[in-house]
Amino acid sequence: MADLNITILLASIVAGAAPIVLAALGETITEKAGVINLSLDGSILLSAMVAFAFTYQSRSLLLGFLGGAAAGAVVAAIVGAFSIYLGQSQVAVGFVLTLTARDLAYFFGNPFSRLYGPHVSPLPIPLLHKIPFLGSVLFYHSVPVYLSILFIGVCWWFLYRTPEGLRLRAVGENPPAAYARGTHTKRTQMLYTVVGGLMVGLAGATFSLCTKPGWGRPQGAEGTGWIVLAIVIFGGWHPAKVALGAYLFAFLQVMGIQFQGWWPSVPAQVFQVAPFPLMIFALVLMYMAQQRPLHLTEGAPSVFHRVVRRLSGSAPAALGKPFHPE
């Protein structure tokens, strides 16, 4: 029986989770401003394709990443425009785009299928990567992976330590109050939908240029977008907890591969699919734990409720509801 090399396991979790972390952080920003971008699954595939195509044609990885980010931003912009400025349901537009972006990806990506293109190579950080255990886990990766780790801190700092981040959270929380304090709610929501989309695009590019290099039908990133949506909720719309959710999912995926070796009687495909429902039902359990009726009890919530509240966090109150100032 194959034994477990913890270092390699952890390192592969960190690397494999990188695009998921990026996408989840981007969607956290978008949802914190009050907009749901349901098109993630298609968005990620489209940006993966665009990134790979650009890189293949131009031999420039940078151009690939830029292209992917742009693709993500454009799709997000469409979701934003339709819902913020045209008053259409965010769920409707997001859902249609999930399918259409994926189809666009497959269609335009056809000529690039199964080609071998440039991809990012690991860039060990000098000195740091020699640290026993931690060095191999954290400092022997490629640039996108480092970016994903860095962005956790950047997002957190932006949301909770800058005035602009505060404004973003205020808009998602109570648009009429934000408006009363002089914020352009529509502009702010649109801006951060696009910013979130940029990060989702980066995530897609990371898939096709780093984590699962290349393009094909299927690419391998299918289904990730849905999980990212669940992770944002599971992580209580907080960057650190969202990242934790992403790493948990990557852990489930890596363990799935391990379990294949341990239980050869169970078909491999089941292990490939298993992380998805497991993740979503973890979310369901969190939801259910939150639903215990609090209103019947007087006085402070019990310790249990406080713990659950701390773990789960609350949705930005205005999520999904457009606000039209007079």
Place this chain on the structure above:
Amino acid sequence: MRITLRDIHKHYGRVRANDGVRMEIAQGSIHGILGENGAGKSTLMKVLAGYVRKTSGSILLDGRAVDYGGPSQAAALGIGMLYQDPLDFPLLSVLENFMMGRSRGVSQKEALHRRQLEYLAGYFGFHLTARAQVRDLTVGERQQLEIVRLLALGVEVLILDEPTTGISSLQREILFEALKKLAQQQKTILLVSHKLEDVEALCDRVTVLREGKVAGEMEQPFDTQKLLKWMFGSPPPSPPCAGTKPGAITLAMEQVSASGGRAGLLNCSVTIHEGEMVGLAGLEGSGQGVFLRLAAGLEKPEKGTITVCRDTLTGNDYHAFKARGVTFLPTARLEEGLIPGLTITEHFALQQEDGVRVAWEDSGSIARERIEKFRIVGRPSSKVESLSGGNQQRLLLALMPVDPRLLLLENPTRGLDVESARWVWEHLVEYTLNGTSIVFSSSELEEILQIADRILVFYDGVVVRDVMTCDTTLAELGQAIAGKIRACGHLQTKQ
């Protein structure tokens, strides 16, 4: 800052919320705005604070005419308002609410803002913890935060809209001390209230509004009786006492407390009898709505028991109450009472008890019959959103079960013209003759006096007066509504 209001008009269609209001407010004074429901006080202040655009008229600050497009522009000119429903961010912390919208750039300058917050809070004796989440604060504390925030923004004029509803008496004391201090610092304070007691304790000068116009102005010391007369007008002739004995008990509430709205409901013990027409008076949001919804089972009480016709129904939902003969009619007809997109016939079809198919012919004939009986202007195939407000109300009444035990009506004649309102009451009185109990809330005291046999006055979530109409006068009710209770009644306040 001195404020002058000249000929302020605010019209909503044909409704004149403010009808040519003129006021002069001196700097460094605490100026009270008194009036009952619908007098136009809140609207006027919202116009002044920039939240609502005036239809016409001018506002002068220190003699200069000003015009602004939104609340943030008004704030830039120095006018800040504390709304009845706080416009804050419950999930953010106290400090974040304080800081939001103020700084630019990269750094939040948290330390600086925190010092400012603590200084201002300490100066007024407010206890605000920077890291606490606003949703955990009491109403009084949220107010304190908002005051401190507005002051930090540099407002010269502070408008408070019904600030003492739903706060404890201790918090009220702290608030009053703070306002007095501010007035000493030459800030201008505007206090909108229906509570005479507050106005008498705090204000230098008071303007009374009635039906959108200025009814009178007065300086300290205040003549309470005159103020009440200005607020409520001359009493209409009292209807003769019916002299009927109360029948069996329909609804009984025993020590019921619930939260909801701003004031909630505290230790309410009321019994309603068969055939009674009971009116709920008081400033809107003083607990009447909560009472009605508790009696309907739409809200659950935190304490106490609710009994309908001797069945204890505490904690059950509306459908259980409905099965016992309780019917609830909400104010918001189209948002809560009727279903847009459905026709009149379809509304009646929804009441069908069994069968797979909709009995279109039967529903259609019921619809036609009721349309005629209730004189609804519309056809059975009309969609309900196309009916006028008055006809929608008639439809709601037409949809009620034929023989209800208890009718709970929230503002049943709101938005109706005089003719329709009269028709509604004529029709409803017939129900009481058959033994139905009716409990209704209304924002017009005159209406309650004319229609109800019995009146419950609500003040800050407490029933302060429970009298038969023939035993009381408008002046007395006005006093109760304004918080002035005679020695025989006692006032329970939140601690």
Place this chain on the structure above:
Amino acid sequence: MGQSALMLLGVFCLTTCILMIAGAPPFAAFYHFFVGAFGSWNKFAQVLMTWIPLTLCACGLVFTFRIGLWNIGIEGQVVAGAVSATAVLRVGVGSEMAGVFIILAFMAGIVGGAVWAAISGILRTRCGVNEIFAGLGLNFVALGITLWLIFGPWKRPGVASMSGTEPFPPSLWLPHIPALRLSPVGLAVVLIVLIGAGWVLTDTRLGLALKGIGSNPKAAYLHGLKTGRYMLYAMALAGGCAGLAGTFQVTGVYHRLIPSISSNYGYLALLVVMLANYRVWATPGIAFFFACLNIGSIQLPMMLKLDSSLSGIIQGTLVLGFLLVHGWRKRLQSGKQ
């Protein structure tokens, strides 16, 4: 009317642009679309075989949309129906009364889909979980179960593979016209379901209740309707129709269980209903158009080396165009007020 024509023109132009960007001759592509769908009786039969499950799913979705639910779990419901039907059919292999087993399989499929949908519904009404995420999770679970069955207990003797379970003997196939592989039974089922759905929605108390709750749940509650119960009814109806579609896929199209038994018809049906503006009578026509696109696009890889997802792009942009027109009208209306 004029706006719809404008929208179609817009989508047509957009598709032409896309084709030109991809370096393909646009008119050749349209030609192949047409030929691919109508070029022969065989191909037309395939269009109908696609139209049947798509319309069935769309009918079911009208119920859930009517009450205001986003039943994204429809994919899993199709699969659940397919799995239930397969289970019953497996029992009937080699039996004399094949016809009975086919009927039982249909019933099992309806029940399987309805139960799967009810799980989402209960999670929504009792536990407050948004039906989108509950549905999504259940989609994944259904897929997982299918994979496990195909590679595990139900695997083909010899080598388990992605091509699915052991094909059923022709006695367990849905009766069909041999040359065309088109099943008139399927067409009949769709017609019955369409008429049935139309009837339920317009003529029954259930349909009226769904409409009322979807329009104003608060008022409906005050009128005595138990909103949670009706949500479950709507979900069960949608699941039942989806299960029917899944059964059809198993007995009429693939004659076995394959991993992608739903062929994405569930998601596509969501688009169909959106484009039909949630009206049941418009769904067959739009579903037919979408089916033509799907089948027509199969030609593209062979003839023009294009990926067949072009059909999906056209379908998606049609719905986006529809939403755009809607939104624009809304904006103009609110601007007037």
